[in-house]
Amino acid sequence: MSIYRHYLGISTEQWIELLSDKTVFKDNDITLLEVLYECPDYRQKASVLALLIGVSSHSVLNLQIGRLGKRIVNKFPDIQFPTRENGAIRYWHIPFWGEDAETKGQFLWELRPELKKAIEKLSYADEVRIPYSPISISSKKGVKIAEELFDEEIDKLPEGAKKQITVNAYERNPKARKLYIVNSNSTNKVEKTITSLLPNEEYRKICLYLFLEALKKANSCGSNKWGAYCYKEGVRLLVGNLIVFTIHKDRIWLALDKQMLNERTDKRKLLEDSELWNWEKEDYSEYIPVPSMNGYYFHSNKDLDIWPIVRDFHFNYIEKVANKYKWLNIKSQPKHSDEFLNYLKQELGLRIVPFPNYSETNNYSESETEIAEEIPSEENIKLFEGAKKQIVVNAYERNPTAKKRCLDKYGYKCSVCEFDFEEVYGEIGKEYIHVHHLKPLSEINEEYDVDPINDLSPICPNCHSMLHKGKVSIEQLKEILRIRSI
Incomplete structure (x- = not known):
């Protein structure tokens, strides 16, 4: 059994300073520490922690702790940190002790004693x-x-x-x-x-508890799938590209699974016969990809039957939306409010509430993406997004069927600089060109069939690299070339 309890020269006071520095400990790091602190003996397997927090796997936490460790190293460059045999720093071993779990292939993290004391001083001193x-x-x-x-x-x-x-x-x-x-x-x-x-305290807490149920359901589908915030007219839960739950002043708006409603006609009839549920008359085009029927729930203390029905249809819809979209829409992520979640924890007297983690989304950068022709063709199996993020864009560009249809339409001249390989290199350059996928991955956020005519364009390797590196459009790159040629 491997045990890692190497000495680390960071005192409790220094940990307090680090915990108080939001440039070092991000909100998702604090959530991880809070969950680990609540575990027996302040230790737990990373896979279990991932389940408790709501991230997709322990590998997400490994990546997160690696980044935290690097930020701590940057704060204390003169401290000797624990290293591997090859001299590389064990970043996870900075905040944690560790050892092999009883199950082969699994590993336990344990809070370092000095860090545990710091958490207690900051979190629990005099209650x-x-x-x-x-x-x-x-x-x-x-x-x-x-x-x-x-x-x-x-x-x-x-x-x-x-x-x-x-x-x-x-x-x-x-x-x-x-x-x-x-x-x-x-x-x-x-x-x-x-x-x-929501001025009435009893009604306010009931609404927030119902909201928390939906929030936890969304988090169970992935901590990068959802966001929550409040505004003057309501409290809102977002999943993927869609609003799924909104608390209004006197009612709660929810999106329900249309397919399930059509299948469970008995339950649907109970809703329609109840005074506690009204269907919304307006349809919204953005809900077409994941069909829904939306409506308003009016809570009553006498209600024992309607909310469980609404919740089942609603939870089923949350699952479908989470399966449809890879993450919370990039443009919606800034709307999320950690302050609202802190308020929710305080108002409902909770020790822990889920917090979203957008690190997997934010780490994606098209400027770091290899151009399509550098990816082996065997990695490109189908048009659907499902590979690593760096490969996703290239998978669209490398699909042979889509590429052929694009080139049949537009030919083999670069759409930016009009370079023609056959004109310059002769026979060996015949019918050679890259194709570029025009739509940014962050705007796709789902599986979809690529349109070779509208989504792809022939591009020479030089211009292709600049499009990815500069994150510019074809027209913008054309303008750069035009100005440079004057």
């Missing part, structure tokens, strides 16, 4: 949470309030200070106060918005 959740700081009997402490007492967050001094040190520590104020202000803004929308 308050700093700086990740909004808190109410108050003075207890026999404890001096923060403003009574001298500045020299609060230069740092002392690991071994007495409890009453530690609590006050948190209250007076400038970094902790700044982080608390920023987070508290954001969450207070969310709280005001939702309280104004």
